[in-house]
Amino acid sequence: MALAKLGVVVLDCPDPRALAGFYAEVVGGTVEGGGDWVDLKVPGGQPLAFQAAPGYVAPKWPAPDASQQFHLDLVVDDLDAAEKGVLALGAKPLDTEDRSRGWRVYADPAGHPFCLCAC
Structure with missing residues (x-):
């Protein structure tokens, strides 16, 4: 229990x-x-x-000498469309270069890292 x-x-x-x-x-x-x-x-x-x-100080990503503390994984149907949408809303790309992966990393407007993940 x-x-x-x-x-x-x-x-x-x-x-x-x-x-x-x-x-x-x-x-x-x-x-x-x-x-x-x-x-x-x-x-x-x-x-x-x-x-x-x-x-408030935004987490660093990636930073071996500083903790990112946590991140959110957000499941999407279309990575490219979702990426376009979050960037238009003010997200910043952190790790999006490898387009063959099923996930990409961004920072929200306050600097928290989050991933868009293909379902």
Whole structure:
């Protein structure tokens, strides 16, 4: 028997509403709340939350001397179309050169790494 169940994944960032809006455009869902804490309710999926972090410093990727802490894997039907979409929303490519792989790495507008993965 588990001791707990996962409630929400929380991303620290400088602007919770803006980052929640970015992910709402990428995975769908409804942005709720404001101020220092914003929730993204994802239909049929795990919710995400975004928390204001004064002095926020984005993780480095790749960086053997600094931890990226975590990343999100987002499953897509078409890597090229999804890539075009996330770049238009403000994502930055981190590792996208090898087009033969089934995944590509980006940073969201606050610098958190995430992968688009072909299903």
